[in-house]
Amino acid sequence: MQSPSFPELSGKRAIVTGGATGIGRAIATALSRQSIQVAICDINLAAAEQAAAEIGNGATAYAIDVRKRASVEATFSEVVERTGGYEILCANAGVSTMQHALE
8 A cells, every 4th residue: 555645644534424336435445545444334334345345444334324313323423432433524425316496
């Protein structure tokens, strides 16, 4: 692994919601390359586990449904309990619905 470009971030902990695929996965990968311990949180736990395994570097996987406050609170509590906390939050997961402009 290359040396981090931002050594002051080395050893920090991050939560990335929607981190199993797409932009979230790219964020998680980039953070991990900076020696940041990444908690990959996603509605698809199997995909989060696969991403964590492939990213390595201490990445962990958690199930989360950002549409439900109880899920967010429970997942963040679990991350804090297992890792001791977090300094970085990337709230990448989102929910959208497609409707006509007048609706």
